[in-house]
Amino acid sequence: MKCRKCGHEAVINMRQHKLALCGEHFLEWVPEQTQRFIEKYKMFTPDERVLVAVSGGKDSLSLWDVLLRLGYKADGMYIGLGIDGGVDYSNQSHQMCERFLSNLKSQMANVKSETPGPGHGDSGWEPTLHVVDIAEMYGETIPDVAARTTRGRSKPCSVCGLIKRHVMNRVARDGGYDVLATGHNLDDEAAVLFGNTLAWNAGYLLRQAPVLPADKPGLARKVKPFCRLYERESAAYALVRGIEYIYDECPFAEGSTSIAHKEILNQMEKDSPGTKLQFYLSFLRAREQGLFAEHAGQVELNACEKCGQPTSAPGLCAFCRLWERRRTDALQIL
Amino acid sequence: MKCRKCGHEAVINMRQHKLALCGEHFLEWVPEQTQRFIEKYKMFTPDERVLVAVSGGKDSLSLWDVLLRLGYKADGMYIGLGIDGGVDYSNQSHQMCERFLSNLKSQMANVKSETPGPGHGDSGWEPTLHVVDIAEMYGETIPDVAARTTRGRSKPCSVCGLIKRHVMNRVARDGGYDVLATGHNLDDEAAVLFGNTLAWNAGYLLRQAPVLPADKPGLARKVKPFCRLYERESAAYALVRGIEYIYDECPFAEGSTSIAHKEILNQMEKDSPGTKLQFYLSFLRAREQGLFAEHAGQVELNACEKCGQPTSAPGLCAFCRLWERRRTDALQIL
Numbered sequence: 001m002k003c004r005k006c007g008h009e010a011v012i013n014m015r016q017h018k019l020a021l022c023g024e025h026f027l028e029w030v031p032e033q034t035q036r037f038i039e040k041y042k043m044f045t046p047d048e049r050v051l052v053a054v055s056g057g058k059d060s061l062s063l064w065d066v067l068l069r070l071g072y073k074a075d076g077m078y079i080g081l082g083i084d085g086g087v088d089y090s091n092q093s094h095q096m097c098e099r100f101l102s103n104l105k106s107q108m109a110n111v112k113s114e115t116p117g118p119g120h121g122d123s124g125w126e127p128t129l130h131v132v133d134i135a136e137m138y139g140e141t142i143p144d145v146a147a148r149t150t151r152g153r154s155k156p157c158s159v160c161g162l163i164k165r166h167v168m169n170r171v172a173r174d175g176g177y178d179v180l181a182t183g184h185n186l187d188d189e190a191a192v193l194f195g196n197t198l199a200w201n202a203g204y205l206l207r208q209a210p211v212l213p214a215d216k217p218g219l220a221r222k223v224k225p226f227c228r229l230y231e232r233e234s235a236a237y238a239l240v241r242g243i244e245y246i247y248d249e250c251p252f253a254e255g256s257t258s259i260a261h262k263e264i265l266n267q268m269e270k271d272s273p274g275t276k277l278q279f280y281l282s283f284l285r286a287r288e289q290g291l292f293a294e295h296a297g298q299v300e301l302n303a304c305e306k307c308g309q310p311t312s313a314p315g316l317c318a319f320c321r322l323w324e325r326r327r328t329d330a331l332q333i334l
Numbered sequence: 335m336k337c338r339k340c341g342h343e344a345v346i347n348m349r350q351h352k353l354a355l356c357g358e359h360f361l362e363w364v365p366e367q368t369q370r371f372i373e374k375y376k377m378f379t380p381d382e383r384v385l386v387a388v389s390g391g392k393d394s395l396s397l398w399d400v401l402l403r404l405g406y407k408a409d410g411m412y413i414g415l416g417i418d419g420g421v422d423y424s425n426q427s428h429q430m431c432e433r434f435l436s437n438l439k440s441q442m443a444n445v446k447s448e449t450p451g452p453g454h455g456d457s458g459w460e461p462t463l464h465v466v467d468i469a470e471m472y473g474e475t476i477p478d479v480a481a482r483t484t485r486g487r488s489k490p491c492s493v494c495g496l497i498k499r500h501v502m503n504r505v506a507r508d509g510g511y512d513v514l515a516t517g518h519n520l521d522d523e524a525a526v527l528f529g530n531t532l533a534w535n536a537g538y539l540l541r542q543a544p545v546l547p548a549d550k551p552g553l554a555r556k557v558k559p560f561c562r563l564y565e566r567e568s569a570a571y572a573l574v575r576g577i578e579y580i581y582d583e584c585p586f587a588e589g590s591t592s593i594a595h596k597e598i599l600n601q602m603e604k605d606s607p608g609t610k611l612q613f614y615l616s617f618l619r620a621r622e623q624g625l626f627a628e629h630a631g632q633v634e635l636n637a638c639e640k641c642g643q644p645t646s647a648p649g650l651c652a653f654c655r656l657w658e659r660r661r662t663d664a665l666q667i668l
Contacts, residue, residue, distance in 0.1 A: 197531050198602075198613050200620035260605065264598060268532075271594065279532050286534035291630045296623075 012236045016274035023240045030237045031066045034225050038070075041210040043223040048178035050074040051220065053168050054100075054129070056093030056246045058238040059183030061100050063226055064127075065243060067181065068104065073125055074181070076101065077171050079164055080133035082141025085251025093246050094131070100243060101129050130175065132167050138323060145322060156252050159322070166319040169309055172220035180220040187231035189224065190276040191261040193283055202297035209284070216301065216310045228277065346570045350608035357574045364571045365400045368559050372404075375544040377557040382512035384408040385554065387502050388434075388463070390427030390580045392572040393517030395434050397560055398461075399577060401515065402438065407459055408515070410435065411505050413498055414467035416475025419585025427580050428465070434577060435463050464509065466501050472657060479656060490586050493656070500653040503643055506554035514554040521565035523558065524610040525595040527617055532595075536631035543618070550635065550644045562611065 001010040003022035010020035021029055037043070044050055050067060054060040054076045067074040078097045083089045105126065135141045142160045146152025152159035172180045189208070196204040212222040226234055238245050253259060268275040286292075301310040304317035306324075311317030316324060335344040337356035344354035355363055371377070378384055384401060388394040388410045401408040412431045417423045439460065469475045476494045480486025486493035506514045523542070530538040546556040560568055572579050587593060602609040635644040638651035645651030650658060 198609070198616075200613075200616040200625070202620055202623070202625045205625075264602065268598065275532070279534075282532075282534040286536055289536070289630075290627050291534070291536045291539075293624050293627045296625045 011240060012233070014230070014233065016230070016269075016277055026236065027240055030062075030229070030233065031070050033229065034063075034066050035070055037210065037228055038223075038225050041223070043181075043211055043225060044072070044179045044221070046072060048073075049176065050179045050181050051130075051168075051172045051175060051177040052076050052181045053164075053183070054078050054097050055183070056096035057183070058243070058245045059185050059188075059226060059231070059234045061096065061183075061243050061245050062234045062237045062241070063181065063183040064100070065104070065241060066237070067225070068127060075128045075130065075175070075177070077130040077132070077168065079167050080131065080135070081160060081164075082133070082135045083143060083251060085248075087248050087251065089246075089248060089251055092248075096244060096246050097129055100245075101127065130171055132171060134163060134167070137167075140326070145326075148326065149322060151322075155256070157256060160252070162318055162322070166307070166309060166317075169219060170307070177220050180222050182222070182224055183226055183234070184224040185226045185229050185231045185234050186276055186280060187262055187265070188258075189227050190265050190280050191258045193280060194261045194265060195257060203299060204297075206287075206292060206297040216303070219310065228280070230276070345574060346567070348564070348567065350564070350603075350611055360570065361574055364396075364563070364567065365404050367563065368397075368400050369404055371544065371562055372557075372559050375557070377515075377545055377559060378406070378513045378555070380405060380407075382407075383510065384513045384515050385464075385502075385506045385509060385511040386410050386515045387498075387517070388412050388431045389517070390430035391517070392569045392577070392579045393519050393522075393560060393565070395430065395517075395577050395579050396568045396571045396575070397515065397517040398434070399438070399575060400571070401559070402461060409462045409464065409509070409511070411464040411466070411502065413501050414465065414469070415494060415498075416467070416469045417477060417585060419582075421582050421585065423580075423582060423585055426582075430578055430580050431463055434579075435461065464505055466505060468497060468501070471501075474660070479660075482660070483656060485656075489590070491590060494586070496652055496656070500641070500643060500651075503553060504641070511554050514556050516556070516558055517560055517568070518558040519560045519563050519565045519568050520610055520614060521596055521599070522592075523561050524599050524614050525592045527614060528595045528599060529591060536626075537633060538631075540621070540626060540631040550637070553644065562614070564610070 001013050001020045002008065003010045003025055004019055005025045006022060008022040008024075011023045012026055013020040019029075050072050052060060052064045052067060052074050054064055056078070064074060064076050076097060078094055080094055081090050108126075135144075138145075142156050142163065145163070146156030146159045149159060151162075168180055168182075171177075193205075193208055196208065210224050210227045214221045237243075249259075265276050265279075299312045301312055302314065303309070304311045304320055305315050306320040307317060309317055309319070313321075335347050335354045336342065337344045337359055338353055339359045340356060342356040342358075345357045346360055347354040353363075384406050386394060386398045386401060386408050388398055390412070398408060398410050410431060412428055414428055415424050442460075469478075472479075476490050476497065479497070480490030480493045483493060485496075502514055502516075505511075527539075527542055530542065544558050544561045548555045571577075583593075599610050599613075633646045635646055636648065637643070638645045638654055639649050640654040641651060643651055643653070647655075
């Protein structure tokens with residue numbers, strides 16, 4: 001297989017695009033595509049401050065890399081979940097993020113010293129990694145919180161998602177970021193859409209988008225610049241670019257519905273390349289063309305009495321109730 | 335496995351309903367369920383005349399059987415497609431329908447002579463089978479028409495569907511039937527919904543329902559009384575009831591998308607019993623609760639200039655154009 005652009009040996013063949021590329025041209029193609037999606041879905045402008053949620057995995061580190069190379073002012077945020085799972089999962093993930101940043105900084109320093117004049121780093125701005133350790137901040141790891149709550153007892157994923165969303169919002173708000181970017185790729189988006197479609201869950205269906213506007217004061221816009229990039233493309237980007245990332249999935253993800261849905265979509269994609277992309281894009285198109293009723297799935301949101309983040313519940317949001325319950329339990333023990 | 339109702343050996347275990355039944359109770363359960371769906375979706379009343387489209391397969395013959403046993407005035411209609419496929423497919427199918435009717439009539443005659451008083455047959459009404467042979471009526475079999483049209487060249491299924499819909503409408507209208515019933519089961523409905531959802535096809539999505547109202551004068555309402563019955567349940571009904579049916583799928587169905595979608599749904603159903611039913615029912619529920627915009631996917635329909643049936647095209651409908659083109663071709667040959 002030859003690269004469509006230069007005829008050299010291709011490193012990836014993207015059947016759904018009928019496009020094979022060599023390493024060099026693939027490393028150009030991914031940022032070009034990302035920039036196209038950022039503009040198409042009006043995600044953010046070069047003036048805005050972006051916070052990238054990084055997990056140490058291929059998607060989020062590749063995204064951070066791409067955004068920085070595209071010249072965006074993108075800082076990272078790592079959330080330490082305190083998950084071990086026999087593979088020291090959280091610590092390894094954290095290390096990958098730190099290593100990525102220090103490698104990148106030394107590359108940027110080299111670029112800076114080699115090429116005087118306009119370019120990266122001239123504004124004096126340097127990318128930062130914010131680290132929030134859940135256990136340090138709230139006194140318990142994710143597995144601990146999950147174990148003592150009904151929501152998390154069978155599987156910590158729901159509690160983990162809730163906590164991560166809250167923390168990401170808080171760090172973005174406190175840091176004055178305009179935009180919160182996550183590394184969700186097409187496989188993630190298609191699998192979530194698939195699950196929400198199987199259940200015809202109006203609320204979730206209609207909230208899935210490349211951009212979620214900041215509809216409450218103090219909240220950052222949420223964007224997914226990789227939403228049209230296949231998982232294997234983002235993995236290939238990390239490999240070709242030489243980004244080290246954590247290969248392990250979260251130990252708790254095993255057997256999850258979203259993984260089962262990904263497998264089904266992979267099977268359909270194999271039989272008919274482009275299935276996932278068409279599924280996701282035709283959903284976005286149908287919504288844009290007015291398939292859904294305007295007020296379908298809308299939920300009234302209030303500010304949480306304690307943290308101020310939007311919640312559909314009256315009084316405290318689900319996040320604050322997690323810790324409130326713990327305090328009550330502790331008082332009962334006393 | 336024991337029958338939930340009587341403790342005898344069960345013939346079927348319906349995992350999605352957590353219900354196992356013996357032959358006798360299963361033969362009661364299917365008509366009860368069908369009656370429940372007929373009422374729930376307001377399909378038809380005992381006074382209305384029903385035309386059942388029968389193909390010689392398990393679903394449509396079981397449906398006709400169930401409707402007659404429930405006391406509905408249901409006639410059958412068989413459309414001879416002229417498909418051989420090495421298995422004499424159309425002739426075999428036709429024979430199955432005729433044999434079903436003659437068996438049923440002799441059973442009804444026995445019931446009549448044994449049980450004087452009110453019951454089946456007292457009104458003097460007897461079920462009829464209307465037979466329309468496409469080649470006799472229009473001069474060409476389905477494979478012939480398909481072979482000379484762009485629409486049918488790669489696969490005759492689209493042309494076949496178009497012709498069957500037209501003929502069913504015509505027979506229902508000419509015979510003064512209120513309702514046209516088809517044997518679509520849950521597996522069919524879920525697979526069609528799945529395909530339309532993968533493509534987010536607004537028009538098709540919103541037209542899928544247990545009941546399609548007769549929205550043009552002279553058209554019969556279309557209903558699917560088995561829409562919530564799994565394929566294996568309708569097959570089991572035919573087997574236990576002793577209905578002979580044609581086991582072969584249509585020879586042209588092989589490799590079709592809808593069969594591929596059925597396989598995927600079967601796989602999900604195996605991992606999580608009830609998936610298909612939940613998918614279909616939650617779609618109906620979401621629509622009822624206003625998920626979709628009121629006018630989404632709506633198409634302006636006119637009466638075809640030639641046959642009067644509704645069409646989205648100006649002038650002739652797609653069915654009449656099929657034969658018009660043939661006439662033009664014939665004239666060109668002259």
